[in-house]
Amino acid sequence: MTDTVAVDDVPHGTSDKKVLILIFDGVRWDKLQEARTPNIDTLAAEGSLGRTMTYDPDEYSALTVSGPGHSTLLTGVWPDKHRVLSNVIEPNELERFPDVLTRLRNVRPDLSTFAIGDWPPLMEQIIDAPHVKILHPSNEGTGEGASSARQIIAWASATLSRHNPDVGYVYLILADVAGHRFGGASAAYIEAIEQLDREVSTLVQALRGRPTYDQEDWLILAATDHGHLDEGGHGGGEPEVRDIWTLAVGGDIRPAPVGGAGMAMVDIVPTALRHLGVEIDPSWELDGAAADELGPTPERA
Ligand SMILES: [Zn+2]
Numbered sequence: 001m002t003d004t005v006a007v008d009d010v011p012h013g014t015s016d017k018k019v020l021i022l023i024f025d026g027v028r029w030d031k032l033q034e035a036r037t038p039n040i041d042t043l044a045a046e047g048s049l050g051r052t053m054t055y056d057p058d059e060y061s062a063l064t065v066s067g068p069g070h071s072t073l074l075t076g077v078w079p080d081k082h083r084v085l086s087n088v089i090e091p092n093e094l095e096r097f098p099d100v101l102t103r104l105r106n107v108r109p110d111l112s113t114f115a116i117g118d119w120p121p122l123m124e125q126i127i128d129a130p131h132v133k134i135l136h137p138s139n140e141g142t143g144e145g146a147s148s149a150r151q152i153i154a155w156a157s158a159t160l161s162r163h164n165p166d167v168g169y170v171y172l173i174l175a176d177v178a179g180h181r182f183g184g185a186s187a188a189y190i191e192a193i194e195q196l197d198r199e200v201s202t203l204v205q206a207l208r209g210r211p212t213y214d215q216e217d218w219l220i221l222a223a224t225d226h227g228h229l230d231e232g233g234h235g236g237g238e239p240e241v242r243d244i245w246t247l248a249v250g251g252d253i254r255p256a257p258v259g260g261a262g263m264a265m266v267d268i269v270p271t272a273l274r275h276l277g278v279e280i281d282p283s284w285e286l287d288g289a290a291a292d293e294l295g296p297t298p299e300r301a
Contacts, residue, residue: 010114010159010163010164011112011165012112012163012164013110013112013165013166014112014166015110015111015277016215016216016217017166017219017251017275018165018166018167018216018218018219019218019219019220019275019276020160020167020168020203020207020219020221021170021222022170022203022221022222023073023169023170023172023223023224024172024174024224025066025070025119025171025172025173025174025175025225026066026175026179026224026228027175027224027227027244027245028184028224028227029051029245030240031184031190031193031227031228032245034190035190035193035194035197036194036197037196038197039197039198039200039201039204040222040247041258043200043204043220043222043247043249044247044258045258046250047220047247047248047253047256048247048249048256048260048263048291049245049247049258049262050245050246050259050260050261050262050263051244051245051259051261051262052244052245052246052261052262052264052265053242054069054225054226054241055072055079060079060080063079063085063235064226064227064234064235064236064237064238064241064242065086065087065226065234065235066087066119066176066225066226067084067085067086067087067126068082068084068085069225070126070171071084071089071094073223073265073268074099074100074127074169074269075098075100075269076097076100076266076267076268076270076284076287076288077266077285077287078266081093081097081285082094082097084126087121089121089126090125094126097285098128099126099127099128100268100269100272100273101113101115101128101129101167101169102127102128103269103273103284105129105130105131107278107281108278111167112131112163112164112165112166113130113131113132113166113168113169114131114132114133114156114159114165114167114168114169115130115132115133115134115168115170116132116134116136116155116156116170117135117152117170117172117173118135118136118137118138118140118148118171118172120135122171123171130169134155136151136152138173138177140174140177140178141177141178148173149173149195149196149199152170152172153199153203154202156168156170156203157202157203157205160203160206160207161206161209161210166276167272167276170203172199174196175189175196177192178191178192179192179234180232182232183228183229183230183231183232184227184230184240185230185231204220207220217250217275219249219250219251219253219275220248220249221246221248221268221271221272222246222247223244223245223246223263223265223268224244225244225265226242227242228240228241245262246262246264246265246268247262248263248291251275251292252275252292253291253292265288266286266288267288269286269288270289270290271288271290271291271292273290274290274292275290
């Protein structure tokens, strides 16, 4: 585990096709719509912000906790394969079905990869070996210091501004903390989502302000792992916990109306790989499909 890594430690990448994966923990679909999120709305208008559900079949429908969710988003396989079935994370099959950053480190070591986030099991147990991995201590809700979301975004923005990563993963726990403390129906939960939207603005400005941006082709992928009950909490099969969303902007993503059927959780990884020009080996047994290969969104309902 690394608490702080200098931006200078991010290796110089090689690809003009680049991917930024942005993950918000615990942001339910209807509250994302209810909150005032002008920056996410702008991205959605340029790309595709759609609805999806956590796990099917029913055997896994109650696995709406963070461990299985982030493992699914990062490995591109459902829990029946990665076997992360709780927030204990262990035992699992992540060696066989690694996170996409580690997968890339193996098949395309020339690509510069980083991950930063503030949930320890994710950074310590699920994400294995990108070039740079930072577990930032979460101080959301503690009243101590600046929000860890803001600090993480500051680091990621500096990295995007000054260096040349090819694949970045940025994770923020902010909204999930608000959901647990105040409930999914609370004003504080909406405020947390609105803060996330402001962080998106900072990050996207840094990305689009890169001196080489005009020669690059960035794909931004964003998603959440589950929603929240009105009273707070998750981990069951309730609709407000299972009803989630995915967002894709850039690359070959076709703009689509907001709220159509979105990428499934397992589509994030193949969509990123395809954009990077990485051929998917059938032996990886990925469950999803690249988003630009999907049909018109209504067929994906
Ligand atoms: Zn979560």
